[in-house]
Amino acid sequence: MSSIRLFILSSFHEFGPMHGHLLRAWAERMQVPLWTDISVGAVYGAMKRLAAEGLLREAGREQEGNRPMRQIYEITEEGRRALEDLRRAGLSDVWFKFDPFDLALTRMDAKMRKTLPALLGERLKKVQAMLAESRRVNEGVPAKVGLAKKWALRHTEYRLEAEVAYLTDLLKLAGDIAREKPHSVVLK
Numbered sequence: 001m002s003s004i005r006l007f008i009l010s011s012f013h014e015f016g017p018m019h020g021h022l023l024r025a026w027a028e029r030m031q032v033p034l035w036t037d038i039s040v041g042a043v044y045g046a047m048k049r050l051a052a053e054g055l056l057r058e059a060g061r062e063q064e065g066n067r068p069m070r071q072i073y074e075i076t077e078e079g080r081r082a083l084e085d086l087r088r089a090g091l092s093d094v095w096f097k098f099d100p101f102d103l104a105l106t107r108m109d110a111k112m113r114k115t116l117p118a119l120l121g122e123r124l125k126k127v128q129a130m131l132a133e134s135r136r137v138n139e140g141v142p143a144k145v146g147l148a149k150k151w152a153l154r155h156t157e158y159r160l161e162a163e164v165a166y167l168t169d170l171l172k173l174a175g176d177i178a179r180e181k182p183h184s185v186v187l188k
Helices: 003-015 020-029 040-052 077-092 100-106 110-139 147-179
Strands: 056-062 070-075
Touching: 003 020, 003 040, 003 056, 003 070, 003 077, 020 040, 020 070, 040 056, 070 077, 110 147
Parallel strands: none
Antiparallel strands: 056 070
């Protein structure tokens, strides 16, 4: 499942033919990197790949004033079929990535154990800042954006709230973890 492919194809499906600069500006205005794994700078390269695959096609060229000539693209029928598959996968597939934090937590040496409470406190502050930023962005979303988009944005908040709760609970145990003797494993 590719988020950037879904974003680009759905944008062309919804808004019609456009050039890459317009799509990139729209992605920046929608603050796409704050609630997806999409880098706005990757839009141009991804558009070219989609065109090479026959999911987008050139629909003309446009030049405004002294600006460079821009290629206008549109979605193809094959692109619409791929979009339907991407939407279905996006709604049904579950993406769960293991956090390297968990491995680091289980692989600490004595020195690291002593600093664990401070490290957890720093991590908690970072996650709380991310949550505050997510809430700030979501509060600025106009009411007319629709329920689906509002709840897509809320999904990040829910995930960050869960991480704050987890770190808060773990921080309460940090002293006990710091004093715990590492378990030795015998490898044969």
